[in-house]
Amino acid sequence: MSSLFPTYARWNIEVDQAKGTILTATNGKEYLDFTAGIAVCNLGHCHETVVKAVQEQTEKLWHVSNLFHIPLQEEVATKLVAHSDGNYVFFCNSGAEANEAAIKLARKYTGKTKILTFKQSFHGRTFGSMSATGQEKIHEGFGPLLQEFSYLEYNNLSSVKAAMDENVAAVMLEVIQGEGGVNPGEASFIKGVEALCKEQDVLLIIDEVQTGVGRTGKPFGYQHYDISPDIITVAKGLGNGFPVGALIGKEKLVEAFGPGSHGSTFGGNPLAMAAAIATLNIALEDSFLAEVSEKGAYLVQQLEEKLGNVPFVKEVRGKGLMVGIECDGSVGDIVGDLREQGLLILVAGPTVIRILPPLTVTKEEIDKAVEMIAKACLVTN
Template sequence: MSSLFPTYARWEIAVEEANGSTIIDKNGKEYLDFISGIAVCNLGHCHPKVTTAVQEQLKKVWHVSNLFEIEGQERVAALLTEHSSGDYVFFCNSGAEANEAAIKLARKYTGKHKIISFQQSFHGRTFGSMAATGQEKIHQGFGPMLAGFEYLPYNDLATFEETIHEDVAAVMVEVIQGEGGVNPGQVDFIQGISSLCKQKGILLIVDEVQTGIGRTGETFAYKHYGIDPDMITVAKGLGNGFPVGALIGKEFLKESFGPGSHGSTFGGNPLAMAAAEATLTEVFSDECLQQVKELGDYLLTKLKEELSDCLEVEDVRGKGLMVGIACKEDVGVKVKRLREKGLLVLVAGPKVIRLLPAFTVKKEQIDEAVALIVSECRN
């Protein structure tokens, strides 16, 4: 009998070891991993440079608290700001915490409390980030949500323009919705909300928890849209498996996040910074980002070609190594059968198969995964 709260519908797989895009369970069965810890292990499992960096830091110091200067924070913050539109960074432990920080900072800076987000968005499960999430199923059972949030239709600029007013503190958006179905934002929609936010003095928060850190072939996915957000939230791929999150913000926000305004006991500790620095140094290289673009194009093209005449599949979409296969029926059974055949994939909503392979995945592994998916979709 387990002593754990049953908050997860766990699969019957206990992982014994993992390397690159391969997972081996306790029975010795091998799986091709196209989940990467839900867009976390972007460099693959047990990447040698990240592993070495954490091992070396383990021998020095694990934790001291943010009362001390932590040099690793300065180096990681410099990497994040150098490769984004931001100027300052706050470190925390997760995407939900990064979004909580963004919500607090937006309200404190503007003196306003209303925040606009979008239907089918996902921003976390803490009360603030849950309230920002535009999915009723995430809210159910927890009583009244934190007041001040409104959810608008995604990719509907006309409705956004009709609704937005100067009393809004911020708009929070995923430029590609992940949990909501791998839904890419239309260019005119994303650029339109950015432009309207600037016109009306409203802060623009881009949630890059799943799309950031190279996942779409750019350092951050918002760069595909040519916009300039005021805040960017990241986590997942930032530490390649080590828990770490961050809020990146513009210089004008600095004074609103002064001493005592926000904090995190474990945020930005030396171990997390060692993992993040090694990860970012690798991921933000031109070579790695180009590889993501090429492998992503290869995966997307191959899936579209192979599934073009499959009546069950309605759409194949995505960017870089973040791909969704939208089907006419629920895909839960398909995902389970693929798992039994040795391929690990996810759902994104009831009718979308989500693929999030590591950036180090081989073309032969992509071919293997596509063959299994095509076979399953034709069943």
């Protein structure tokens, strides 16, 4: 009998080890992993450079608290600022914590309390980030949520215009809704939201927890839309599996987060920073990002070619190596059957297959996965 709270519907797989795109169970069975720890291991499992950086850091320093200057924090922050529209960075341990920090910063800076988010969004499971999340299934059973969150229609600019008033501190959105179904934002919508925020003196928060660190073929997903957010949150791929999150904000916000205004005991600890800088030095290289874009386009092309005549499949969508397959019915059994065959993929809601391979995936591995997915969808059809 397990001593764990049953908060996860766990798969019947006991993991022993993993390398690159291959995960090996304790019974010796190997799996082609197109989940990457849910968009976390962007460089693949146990990437040599990241492993070496963390190993070396374990022998130097693990933790001293943020009362001290930690040079690696400055190095990672400089890298994040150089590849984004922000000027300052706050480090934490997860995407939910980064979004909590964003909510607090927006309220403190503006002196306002209302945050506009969107239906089918996902921003985390702490009370603030859960309240920002526009999915009832995430809210169920926890009683009254934090006040002053409004859930609008995604890709509907009119809903944003209608909700704008003098109490709005920020609009918070994902440029591609991940957990909500791999729903890309339309360019006119994303740019329209930015324009409204500027017009109304409202902050724009972009949640890059799943889309950041090269997942879409750019350092951050918002960079496909030619916008400049006030706050960017990032986690998942930032440490390639080591827990780390960050908030990136513009210069005007710095005085609102002065000493004592916010904190994190473990945020930005030396081990996390060692993993992050090793990851960023690879994942943010132009040549690496170009390969992600090329492989992402190839994945979508192959899926559309193999699934184009399957009535059960309605649409293939996404950006870079963040891809969803919208189907005309439940996909849970398909994902389960593929898992039994040795391919690990995810769902994003009941009717969407979600594909998140490591960014280091090869075209041969893409071909193998697409063939397996196509066969599974044909059988369902």
